Amino acid sequence: MSDTTRLPIKIDTSVAHEARVYDYWLGGVDNYPADRALGDAIATHIPAIRAMARANRAFLGRAVRYVIEELGITQFLDIGTGIPTAGNTHEVAQRCDPAARIVYVDNDPIVLAHARALMASTPEGATAFIHADLHDPEEILAEPVLAETLDLGRPVALMLVAVLMYFRDEDSPHDIVARLLNALPPGSCLVITHPTADFDPKAMMNVVVASEQAGITFYPRSHAETESLFGGTEIIDPGVVPVVTWRPEPAIDSARVDAADPESAWYWAGIGRKL
Numbered sequence: 001m002s003d004t005t006r007l008p009i010k011i012d013t014s015v016a017h018e019a020r021v022y023d024y025w026l027g028g029v030d031n032y033p034a035d036r037a038l039g040d041a042i043a044t045h046i047p048a049i050r051a052m053a054r055a056n057r058a059f060l061g062r063a064v065r066y067v068i069e070e071l072g073i074t075q076f077l078d079i080g081t082g083i084p085t086a087g088n089t090h091e092v093a094q095r096c097d098p099a100a101r102i103v104y105v106d107n108d109p110i111v112l113a114h115a116r117a118l119m120a121s122t123p124e125g126a127t128a129f130i131h132a133d134l135h136d137p138e139e140i141l142a143e144p145v146l147a148e149t150l151d152l153g154r155p156v157a158l159m160l161v162a163v164l165m166y167f168r169d170e171d172s173p174h175d176i177v178a179r180l181l182n183a184l185p186p187g188s189c190l191v192i193t194h195p196t197a198d199f200d201p202k203a204m205m206n207v208v209v210a211s212e213q214a215g216i217t218f219y220p221r222s223h224a225e226t227e228s229l230f231g232g233t234e235i236i237d238p239g240v241v242p243v244v245t246w247r248p249e250p251a252i253d254s255a256r257v258d259a260a261d262p263e264s265a266w267y268w269a270g271i272g273r274k275l
């Protein structure tokens with residue numbers, strides 16, 4: 001495991017942070033009163049938010065397994081990693097193929113602190129962590145540890161799981177995704193989940209307001225808007241669908257996923273293959 005940082009390392013516990021609010025919903029312990037206050041405020045508008053976060057996390061595991069087993073891709077660039085918790089990308093990937101190689105990227109210093117301790121690789125594979133911001137993809141791509149860990153001549157899975165909602169349209173998320181994909185060879189793939197207001201616009205609008213009051217940009221996207229983030233790729237069957245219905249694996253996800261109710265988690269999910 002190597003790590004590198006390009007951002008200041010200052011952990012401010014007085015304001016809510018995206019990674020720590022998500023950690024709170026997942027039942028983690030790496031969160032503070034401000035994070036829990038926002039997490040609880042959001043739960044008043046979406047009482048099932050914890051189950052929804054777990055459903056998003058369960059998709060991440062299914063997607064990693066699918067990418068290795070069905071697409072034969074064993075390299076991952078996982079941006080917006082989150083605080084390490086059960087089923088991190090490298091754990092799932094290296095269980096399928098111990099030689100899998102993973103580069104994590106997150107801009108939250110608390111993720112960096114945990115990455116050092118927790119993201120241990122198998123001896124056959126490799127993991128690295130870059131403390132950087134998705135707003136600047138060239139900086140991520142220029143980081144020497146990226147090319148030392150991933151062979152950019154071979155396909156890579158670009159994971160943008162529950163992170164693009166922090167980008168408004170004026171932050172050019174389509175352009176950011178395109179610039180990252182441009183650096184990866186054909187046959188690479190793009191994995192995205194994105195929260196949506198499509199299932200309950202009123203509740204989601206309250207979440208937008210609560211997040212912004214806490215200083216966090218939160219920008220849900222419609223099905224069409226989420227699908228448009230896959231530009232330059234061929235979207236793999238079943239398409240961009242409610243997260244619980246993307247190739248559900250009831251035997252593995254068990255109680256976490258209720259695939260019978262597509263609207264039980266308000267995220268769109270999909271995988272596209274770079275042409």
Ligand SMILES: C[S@@+](CC[C@H](N)C(=O)[O-])C[C@H]1O[C@@H](n2cnc3c(N)ncnc32)[C@H](O)[C@@H]1O
Binds near residue numbers: 083108132161
């Ligand atoms: C909701 S968590 C998702 C974690 C994981 N991908 C998952 O789905 O389980 C979002 C993560 O994105 C990170 N993040 C938010 N904005 C970012 C940015 N501009 N650059 C890099 N990471 C960012 C947060 O720090 C947080 O760890």
